[in-house]
Amino acid sequence: MPRHDPxxxxxxxxxxxxxxxxANVSVGTVSxxxxxxxxxxxxTKARILQVIDELGFVRNDAARQLRAGRNRAIxxxxxxxxxxxxxxxxxxVETELAEQRRPLILANSAQDPSREASHLDxxxxxxxxxxxxxxxxxxxxxxxxxxxxxVAVVLVDRKTGSREFSSVSVDDRMGGRLAAExxxxxxxxxxxxxxxxxxxxxxxDRWTAAREAVESHAxxxxxxxxxxxxxxxxxxxxxxxxxxxxxxxxxxxxxxANDLVALGVLQALTLAKVSVPDEVALIGYDDIDFAASAAxxxxxxxxxxxxxxxxAAQILLEVIDExxxxxxxxxxxxxLVVRRSTSG
Numbered sequence: 001m002p003r004h005d006p007x008x009x010x011x012x013x014x015x016x017x018x019x020x021x022x023a024n025v026s027v028g029t030v031s032x033x034x035x036x037x038x039x040x041x042x043x044t045k046a047r048i049l050q051v052i053d054e055l056g057f058v059r060n061d062a063a064r065q066l067r068a069g070r071n072r073a074i075x076x077x078x079x080x081x082x083x084x085x086x087x088x089x090x091x092x093v094e095t096e097l098a099e100q101r102r103p104l105i106l107a108n109s110a111q112d113p114s115r116e117a118s119h120l121d122x123x124x125x126x127x128x129x130x131x132x133x134x135x136x137x138x139x140x141x142x143x144x145x146x147x148x149x150x151v152a153v154v155l156v157d158r159k160t161g162s163r164e165f166s167s168v169s170v171d172d173r174m175g176g177r178l179a180a181e182x183x184x185x186x187x188x189x190x191x192x193x194x195x196x197x198x199x200x201x202x203x204x205d206r207w208t209a210a211r212e213a214v215e216s217h218a219x220x221x222x223x224x225x226x227x228x229x230x231x232x233x234x235x236x237x238x239x240x241x242x243x244x245x246x247x248x249x250x251x252x253x254x255x256x257a258n259d260l261v262a263l264g265v266l267q268a269l270t271l272a273k274v275s276v277p278d279e280v281a282l283i284g285y286d287d288i289d290f291a292a293s294a295a296x297x298x299x300x301x302x303x304x305x306x307x308x309x310x311x312a313a314q315i316l317l318e319v320i321d322e323x324x325x326x327x328x329x330x331x332x333x334x335x336l337v338v339r340r341s342t343s344g
Contacts, residue, residue, distance in 0.1 A: 014057045015325040016318045023051040027314045028099040031321055073103045074316065075123040076132040076156075077116060079200075080230060081108035083260055084288040085305055086134070089156065092309025093132060100317070102129070111200070111229065113137025124149065130316045132156050136200065140164070152319040156312045158201060159331060166319065168312040168330045172202050175301040175334035176209030179255045179283050180222070182299070184213065186342055188253035188281050189220040194238045194265060195257020196226040203230075203257050206285065210255055223251075230257060235264020243272050252280060253342075259284035259291045259300055266294060266341070281342040287335075297339035304332050 016034075020027045025048060032039045033048045040048070051057075074097055078086040094104045105128065109116035113136055120142045123131060130152040133139070143153050143165060155167035183191055193210055195203050207224055214222040225242065227234035235256060242250060256262035262284030269276055276282050276296050284291055287302035311330055318325055 014055045016057075016321045017314070017325070018055060019048065019051050019057050022055060023048045026099065027317045027321075028096070031100060031317055034321065071127060071129065072101070073105050073126070073128045074130045074132065074313075075105045075107065075119075075126075075128045077107045077109055077119050077123075077134065079109055079111055079134050079136055079157075081106065081110075082231065083258065083286075084290065085258070085286040085303065088288070088305045089309040089312075092306045093313045096310050096313035097317075109134075109136050111136050111197070113139075117142060120146065124151065127151075130154070130320050132312055132316060134158055147323075150323075152316055152323060154312055154316045154319060157308065159205075159329065163327050166315050166328045166330075168308055168315065168332070170303045170308060170332045170334050172205035172334075173209040175285060175303070176206035176255075177213045178334065178336045179206070179285065179301050180210035180213035182336055182338065182342060183253040183255060183281055183283060184217055184220060186277075186281060189217070190251045191220065191222040191253045191255060192225055192242060192251040193222060193255045193257070194225045194227060194235060195230060195261050196234075197228060198224070198226050200230075206255075206257055222255075227257075227261065231260050232264035232267065235261035235266075236268045237264075239265040239268035243268065243274070250280075254280060254282045256282070256284045259286045259288045259298060262298055262300070262341075263290060263294060266296060266298065270295065277340065277342050283342055287337050291337075292339065294341075296341050299339045299342040300337050302335045302337045304334075307332060 016027055016030050020030045030048055033045050037045055076090055080086055090106050097104055107119040116137050124146050132154055134157045147153055153165050155165055157169055158167055159169035160167050191214055193207050198204055211222055214220045225238045227238055254265055256265055262282055266282060269280055274280055284298050284300040287300040291298040291300045
């Protein structure tokens with residue numbers, strides 16, 4: 001079969017991902033054929049080499065020279081390492097990277113922009129090969145500097161319209177709408193959204209979509225109780241504040257911005273002998289393992305965290321091998337999981 005022009009595939013350069021898809025293998029396997037062929041079975045290697053020839057794939061040697069002298073480590077900066085959602089995503093990333101024997105260095109920004117900036121500066125000094133990050137601060141300038149020094153960058157759990165960096169995220173607006181509509185469907189009309197800080201894009205998107213869903217019902221209301229953090233302590237404090245309200249002003253439903261906040265709310269309501277869901281229906285977000293095993297199993301919006309980590313790692317490996325590959329924004333869909341905290 002004749003070779004194709006490498007720029008003729010939909011008007012762009014053929015990427016490692018294109019080769020992997022055509023050969024029905026992972027990006028890591030293609031990378032092994034290019035860099036460590038002894039690790040690949042002969043039949044698989046022959047098939048991939050044939051696809052490379054058919055597609056006209058050309059590796060970017062100039063970019064590889066720019067990365068000469070780097071270590072093979074991948075750095076990952078998450079919002080909150082204490083949140084099982086992020087540890088599950090990181091575990092999925094680590095599993096995907098293990099195929100190429102790449103170590104993962106995990107760092108926690110703790111939702112602190114200055115701490116995040118320090119991590120980015122440190123990883124730049126350590127000359128890591130790639131970076132996965134869930135941004136909390138204004139980091140575009142630092143990410144551009146890392147990219148210009150040969151560090152591949154992919155955003156995780158953050159949807160962006162930027163054409164500079166690829167990203168993998170979950171549709172938080174869809175998730176916020178699913179949560180609010182479920183509470184409305186079970187007959188609740190005085191809703192409260194608890195979470196924060198509101199500057200976090202994920203919180204903002206979930207709140208905005210929930211508010212829009214509620215506003216479509218003339219007999220329903222929703223208010224935003226902002227917290228400084230996204231943990232159980234913040235949920236308990238917010239719930240304690242709501243419990244001080246007169247009975248006729250208390251919400252009959254709570255949408256928590258994540259499951260840790262929801263579990264804190266559940267603890268406060270239980271201690272105050274408020275029945276869940278009879279008096280207050282409660283739904284969280286993420287569907288961490290603790291949600292199903294709570295004293296009152298928690299309804300939640302499930303994020304496909306394993307797929308989120310896997311896809312982010314795959315795209316990062318592609319960018320490492322071919323830095324000029326096209327920028328992609330992968331958006332995954334969340335799912336409503338109904339349990340006793342809303343269904344009675």
